[in-house]
Amino acid sequence: MSTTTNYILPLSSPPPLSPHVALLPSAGMGHLTPILLLAAMLASHNCHVTLITAQPPLSTAKSTHISTFLISHPTINTLNFHIIPYTPPDPTTTDPFFVQYEAMNRSVHLLSPLLSSTSPPLSTIISDIGACAGACHVADDLGLPHYILSTTSARFTSFVSHLPSLIQPHTTSINIAETRDQNQILIPGLAPFETSTIPPPFLIPNHIFTNTVVSSSLALRKAKGILINTFHAFEHETLEAVNGGKLNPDLPPFLPIGPLEPHGLEVADSRPLLWLDQQPPKSVVFVSFGNRTALLKEQITELGKGLEGSGYKFLWVLKSKIVDKEDIGEVEELVGDSFIQRTKDRGVVVKGWVDQEKILTHPSIGCFISHCGWNSVVEAVARGVPMLAWPQIGDQKVNAGVVETVGIGVWDKGWGWLGEKVVKGEEIAEKVTTVMTDSKLRENARKLREEAKGAVKVGGSCDKVLREIISNLQH
Ligand code: UDP
DSSP states (O other): OOOOOOOOOOOOOOOOOOOEEEEEOOSSHHHHHHHHHHHHHHHHTTOEEEEEEEESOSOHHHHHHHHHHHHHOTTOEEEEEEOOOOOOSSOSOOOHHHHHHHHHHHHGGGHHHHHHTOSSOOOEEEEEGGGHHHHHHHHHHHTOOEEEEEOSOHHHHHHHHHHHHHBOTTTOSBOGGGSSSTTEEOOTTSOOEEGGGSOGGGGSTTOHHHHHHHHHHHHHHHSSEEEESOOHHHHHHHHHHHHTTSSOTTSOOEEEOOSOOOOOOOOOOOHHHHHHHTSOTTOEEEEEOOSSOOOOHHHHHHHHHHHHHHOOEEEEEEOOOSSTTOOOSOHHHHHOHHHHHHTTTTEEEEESOOOHHHHHHSTTEEEEEEOOOHHHHHHHHHTTOOEEEOOOSTTHHHHHHHHHHTTSEEEOGGGOSTTTOOOOHHHHHHHHHHHHHOHHHHHHHHHHHHHHHHHHSTTSHHHHHHHHHHHHHTO
16 A cells, blocks of 8 residues: 555646737837836836837937836837938938838838747737838738737827728829818718818828838738727727728727826926925826927917917926927027016926926816827826817827817817918907816816826726737737
């Protein structure tokens, strides 16, 4: 008889391995910020994260921002991606962002060998929408699933996904004359798009922007999923139409992971916040047009008149250059000494980088005059701040339409695109007064903020979507 005892070990599967995610941002702070926020979220869910950084960076501000972020996220690795310089042969634009997108997408063959040797092996590549055309080939080469982080609204993303079907093959532009109603562009399952809200480059033959977006659109169709900084209550019509297959049954799912949470790492001018501390609740109009929208001098003057004429307190972030934070020169040169003197008791004008998240969170803010860059929109929504939408370029009019539709902001469509006309101070003052006094707007903004909070809490829609993506990567 054996004296040994046989112990039967309980059968259990080994814990799933943490996925390794490579993140590829394209150009501009508006694209970098959401990728970094996603990187932080993935790292907090124990994913291995490698951030691919394009070299040379488009701006020193961008590299400083990345360095600051990495110091507080030591588990995130970086991989330098040296891009081949590119000059468009027949430039239809001098915009450095579009040129950088193109340069990245043309250098992308250099990435596959770099990524094939990472340890642990990669589980996926997530690129932002500006870099997705190239990233899609890399993912194919390496046999990896490719997810795309869209940096715009679900509504504009769906427009982009449909763009190749609207384009004429020979001129790569939308031929409005051929559409049934020249004022509207119809896309299955979605509310019509007013032609006047579509970025003008889409209507110009052979524009570099359109070519880039069409390439992105084709990559969107091949992706495993499209992550978007939005949430169901905010863009439910678009999300339901796309995910219900009404737009194009072959389109990958739109995965709402918003509102992306701030990382609180901004290296910013703190004086505006000290000034806000002294202002009554909901008394201040905050004005900012993002990183890359510089108003014309005459428009700056009229905006000054509008703020002064409205009678409200204001915090105005001025910008006179389009590349990220790199902005020099004095405030006085742009708005004039006398304006600063006249408004010194109720207004602050700053030039330089502010912590917009903290400003929008401040209880003294009553209205946000915004260009409707999507990050700004979602930041305002998450904080319940009603908006005066003043879109200027690109996707911003479509985004402004989303803001208007959900009833959290006003938008005067007659104000046109950047530089098209000079909007008078009286009109601006009138709209500011509307936003500051309309209790319905404020109530809608408050309700949507509550929905946003619900989306990001543990077990909320954003949290569930992210966990599901991670769990799919573990198999
Ligand atoms: N931002 C900021 N401080 C500034 C200017 C901009 O924190 O002085 C941030 C803002 O909070 C947002 C991003 O930069 O997260 C701007 O992105 P958005 O999509 O709104 O506009 P873009 O700059 O891409 O036009």
